[in-house]
Amino acid sequence: MSETLTTSEAGAGAGTVTLSLQGALNLALDELLAEDPKALVLGEDVGTLGGVFRVTSGLAAKHGAERVFDTPLAESGILGMSIGLAMAGFHPVPEVQFDGFAYPAINQIVCQLARMNYRSRGAVPMPVTLRVPSFGGIRAPEHHGESLEALFAHVPGLKVVSPADPQQGYSLLKAAVRMPDPVIFMEPKSRYWQKGEVVTEAAAAASAAAAASAAAAAAATNDGGRSLGAADLTDAGLTGARIARPGRHLTLVAWGAMVARCLQVADLAAEDGIDVEVLDLRWLKPIDAEALASSVGKTRRAVVVHEGPRTSGLGAEVAQLVTERCFGTLKAPVERVTGFDVPYPSGDLEDEYIPNIDRILFGIQRVLEYKRG
Amino acid sequence: MAELPFPLPDLGEGLIEATVLEWLVAEGDQVERNQPLVEVETTKSALELPSPQSGKVLKLYGAPGEVIKVGEPLIVFEVADDTAGIVGTVPSEDAPKRRVRLNANLDED
Structure with a gap:
């Protein structure tokens, strides 16, 4: 260690x-x-x-x-x-x-x-x-x-x-x-x-035992997914996506290193009065389509963010899963903010290649200002 | 803190070993990336080896006059855990910067 x-x-x-x-x-x-x-x-x-x-x-x-x-x-x-x-x-x-x-x-x-x-x-x-x-x-x-x-x-x-x-x-x-x-x-x-803080399985088991004797405490542990209780360490808590930050107006879908960036973007969007939900997909196969539908069904807008190239990237799959389930309520087409269709560039250029804060904000803005017809 | 060994690198042109001429750093020294570490002599020429990274020198191998083969230990650094990755550097976390502001009329919802 x-x-x-x-x-x-x-x-x-x-x-x-x-x-x-x-x-x-x-x-x-x-x-x-x-x-x-x-x-x-x-x-x-x-x-x-x-x-x-x-x-x-x-x-x-x-x-x-x-x-x-x-x-x-x-x-x-x-x-x-x-x-x-x-x-x-x-x-x-x-x-x-x-x-x-x-x-x-x-x-x-x-x-x-x-x-x-x-x-x-x-x-x-x-x-x-x-x-x-x-x-x-x-x-x-x-x-x-x-x-x-x-x-x-x-x-x-x-x-x-x-x-x-x-x-x-x-x-x-x-x-x-x-x-x-x-x-x-x-x-x-x-x-x-x-x-970051980590609840180990031993600590979670001890916590679960304590919670069993004080059942009322269990209801107070939910703070939007940023920390894990014992329930989150069970198999059921680890098979799907998780809400990294709850929000009302738009869902940012991300995984890996882009989750932290999307949490930064959500803080900046809040300055402008836009309440962004960040969905950490976690499992990329199989994708938790129900979590996507639940989140976007509520916010009615979605932007998916990934580092990989755009064409045939996982963002296309996410967009389609959302569209299949939320077509009637979506306020705008699902936006993708991704890497580009080029080989991964040298270090000097990667800040331009990887979705940065402004590119994600632009993606959000395109969804916000979309008009039907 | 982590220990990071640095073996004698391939000096090119099929050279398989080098003789230590003079150490330019001592055990305990704090060195910077690209700082000359040691002067070695091959069958082609004498040359200075730059440090592959910053860190504290824990151990030097080979007294002046001794031969070290390519791939054998040359020097061991002590480095902070968060710089111990051998390839690449992890940029420090800066405060997020933005140029784009959001503008929406959410009353239409």
């Missing part, structure tokens, strides 16, 4: 720890390795080095080099090995070091990992969680800033999820690894060092 655990002493935050996303993911992996003797962590430099973002720091020393180990520099091999290990009954958590390095493993992911359960009529499930440091924003070279969610979401048999903050990282990684299905876990690398 490179992150120091500091237990909060304030009454409201009892049982929470302050962690970066990197520290929260490290804690989740640590606890998963401790609870599940079949769990394995493998990838380039995840062992001795502890990962280029320190996500696996200390895990090899604590859980052994047989369970947390370095692989050759060959992504196809990392995935092929994980598939074989899953066939043999293990629960591998491989890492592909950066988004753009998933391409050499696409054949293993698409043709084997995603299909083995289907091909074997359920006899050979693939409980593999592929961690992929994803998206842009760290001034890195080519292949280190790409958004592959639309590619992966298009592949039948895969689940795709992206956490937006430390709590989501901790809880969603645990949920993903415990699933019997292959999950692509897209970590927003520009958010690795942002800290």
Whole structure:
């Protein structure tokens, strides 16, 4: 563990720890390795080095080099090995070091990992969680800033999820690894060092026990989704989208690193009297269409924001899901604010490529001023 | 804090090793990115290696005259956790800036 655990002493935050996303993911992996003797962590430099973002720091020393180990520099091999290990009954958590390095493993992911359960009529499930440091924003070279969610979401048999903050990282990684299905876990690398309060499962269990003896307290814990109670750490709380900020006038739909940006935009929109709801989609396959319908059914306006290129991006899928369910009540077509249809640019240009605050505000304004006919 | 090892990089042209001529930093020094760390000599030439990043020097490998092979440890840095990523840098969180103002007549709803 490179992150120091500091237990909060304030009454409201009892049982929470302050962690970066990197520290929260490290804690989740640590606890998963401790609870599940079949769990394995493998990838380039995840062992001795502890990962280029320190996500696996200390895990090899604590859980052994047989369970947390370095692989050759060959992504196809990392995935092929994980598939074989899953066939043999293990629960591998491989890492592909950066988004753009998933391409050499696409054949293993698409043709084997995603299909083995289907091909074997359920006899050979693939409980593999592929961690992929994803998206842009760290001034890195080519292949280190790409958004592959639309590619992966298009592949039948895969689940795709992206956490937006430390709590989501901790809880969603645990949920993903415990699933019997292959999950692509897209970590927003520009958010690795942002800290937040994390309710651990142990703390949530203690809190649930306390709540059981004081049932009246349960109703007071809902503050719009910014903090999690025990209920949010159950399976039911981790399968769909979550409202990161409630609002009345317009829904911003986002995932990964764009959730934090949309929360900033919502604060700025409030200065102009526009009350924006931010829906953190979390699961990108399957998408929580009911949460989309519920939110946009209320606000009647939607803007979807993502870093990846516009054409055939996941924003198109979100727009269609909203349109199918809310066509009669929508005040304007669903707006997309996205990256551009070009290869991911060098670091100097990424602030222009990734949706910035003004581009998102423009998208909101276009929806607000739309007139029918 | 995290420890970050830096092995002798590939110096190009098929060179597989270098001889340490003179260390330009000492253990305990705080160094900046691109600051010269060490002068080494290959079969081609003598050259200074710049630091790949800022940090505190924890350990130096190789006394003057010793040969280090490409890929072997050269130096270990101690760096803050939030700069320990080996590729890229995470921009600091600035206060959000805006140029666009929103304008809507929501009474028509």
